Amino acid sequence: MTAPVTIPKVVAALSRREVMRTLATPAVIVQAVAFPAVLLMVLLAVFGSAVEDFSGGEPYVQRLTPALVISGAAFGSMGTVLGLFEDRSSGFFDRIRLIPFGGDTPDGAGLRGLRAMMLARSISEHARVFAGTVVLTALGAVFGFRFEAGLGRALAFFVLATIFGASFCWIGFALATKGSSMEAVVPPVSALFLILLFLSHGMVPIDAFPDWVQPVVEVAPSSLMMLTLQRLSGGGEVAGPLLGALAWTIGFTVVFGTIAARGLVGVSTESRVDS
């Protein structure tokens, strides 16, 4: 007689699976780590002099490292979308819905299984973003990045980077369940993330932007997240940007999480063409 299936057990098992799959997907490692790393070095070489002249001496790497931590999280979330599309077409989501959790209430749509799946995904993404943050911060440190605002803020840096970065995964999840195919969905969103990287505090000081763009930079999600991390590592008022970044994080999670949840139920019931 086997032990009953409980949600924590399922979540644990699925999380393990997600983490292992992420590790086994080269695309994720490239986009989450290699690409931002290369970008860091290239941008430092190309714009280092220009930005430091313009902003009066603050080392460019202090600005860039948080930027690439957030970008790595965002781009990396696109890399995991492939796995989700595979799950969708292979019928894995169906299997999840059918996991027998027992209990007295009927669970037609298999929601418990799907929620477990989503939770597992979130856990694995937090792990990925944390790992990516550590790596990119270390790389930044090689080029001169320093935590200048004390241990408390430094720890907050890592915690918040992970939370902010992991919220992007819901966008990918929503796309994977609602989108028609990977080719249709990933390039436009990747392009969007790239635009968010540019229009942020991450690449240049805000006064380098034309006046009409500056308001956009002030409220864009990645921009606020990067600013928060910059203040946590470099000092300065952090409450304002932090609130903004958290608002976005919660917004992403709630909005895209709901879309993803609905989408999950939808794909399980869509017809699949027999090949």
Add this chain to the structure above:
Amino acid sequence: MSSRPSLVRDTTVLGGRAIALWTRNPASMASALIFPIVFFTLFNLVARRMMTARGFDYAQLLPATVVVQAMFFTAMSAAYWVANDRLTGMTPRVRSMPVHRAAPLLARSVSEMTRGVISVVVLLIVGVIAGMRFQVGIQGALGFVAVALVFVAVTSMGMGLIGAMGSTPEAASSLASVPYLPLLMLSNGFVPVEDFPGWLQGFARHQPVTRTIDLMRALIDGGPTLEPFWWWVGWMVVLGVVFTVLAARVRPVR
């Protein structure tokens, strides 16, 4: 009836095929057009003020960079197609026929040049709208287009070779994007060569993208073109020869 390999005939036929294939899939043009325009806009937004403060007119300087970037994107599809042809069996099939060995790669270049023409024209229009002016009039513009086309032809050959190394078309595309970023960014495309750390300056100054951009800017601004021309031609010839030699040695099957 002669079925002996003929470079001209085989390139024409295969080139026609390559062009037919991309015109039936016009979405592929989108990435070659949209990305550069988006980048152009973004770099303008991000860097214009900074560079103007240092005395550089980005409106005159960026278009060459953006066109080179667009040519890179155009050429990268050669990698995808070479890998795809191998996967579907078209490459071995053509290789087992009396077709000139260099024809497939040259046909790729021809096809990318046709896409390149469209890109260049569109981007020049966008550049003019954003404030760029051809100081040398129509000859400058035509010269500019010609330089861009030769650049895309040579780059396509290189990308095609990279494509031959990829196991799937997607892998080939990813592989092809590896040289693009360093070559584009570590050039004089976005900042003057002097901005680079000392040890990079040599590379940045002499690499083929910088030389191409030098020539293109001279054609826009009306500066001296002779010296940039020779540097650029030198690179194109060397790369062209190297790629052609390598292409002949590519194995058609795994």
Add this chain to the structure above:
Amino acid sequence: MASDDGEGLAIEVDGLVKRFGDVEAIAGLSFEVRRGEILGLLGPNGAGKTTTVNVLSTLIEPDAGTVRVDGFDVVAESHRVRQAISLTGQFAAVDAQLSGHENLVLFARLRGLPKGEAAARSTELLADFGLTDAADRRVGEYSGGMRRRLDIACSLVVEPRVLFLDEPTTGLDPRSRSELWQVVRRLRAGGITIVLTTQYLEEADLLADRIVVIDEGRSVAAGTAAELKQATGGTTCVVSIVEAGRLDEAEQLAAPFGEVAVDPEQGELRVASESAIDTLPEVIGALRGAGITIAEAGIRQPTLDEVFLALTDRSGAAA
């Protein structure tokens, strides 16, 4: 050496060796193909069939040995070989985004036909292969069988002297497969030499005049299907008895004469031995001596399946 018309060998392979890194994909292969015959290259996956075809079609060069196709050496005279052959690979190498007609014209022009002739030849082939109605539709919309037929048609824009068909019916439904077999037979009737690789024993049995069985890069047997079946050295006699309950007893009685297998459902005894024709009377005698009534008795040739398994069984052939 020029090619002989109607005389001589279409293909000569002598001591072919091909290595990829440390792996010897082909380890000394020799065989011949006569003009106008269909040769079947049979072997499990990874045996080296496709590599062999790639060498024969000049796509890769051998590391050792000589290979002559249509009388020309595949290395030294590869351009002449290419003029004499056509290759249809494992995957239908046609452009899905072009129409059937456009694909045919493409290949015809690559073979040197001027535009007008290419178009005419395409129309001809489309008719021959029953694709006229679909001529202007994109190949992406064709069924698997249609795509394969177009694929072969593309190989015939200029009639080759030697045609290579690499696993032509893999992945096709049974009806398309038998349609394709008819096509192959028609081609052979036209005098083309065909080298066919296949994993389907039934296909080799039906189509090939001679078969070469390849395993681990070597030829383990060559001959007609009938010769191969005989040469496996085993034939089986089959005896079915009336008294189903005495099957075990019958098994004991037959045991001294060969390897006995019992099929309780059919009430059958199968005895494999060196020479079934000699064993059969002995088995019959033994059973009748014990009073068992025999319903049917006969000799059965091994199927090509059994031949194949016996030949490629790495632990040695079953007696």
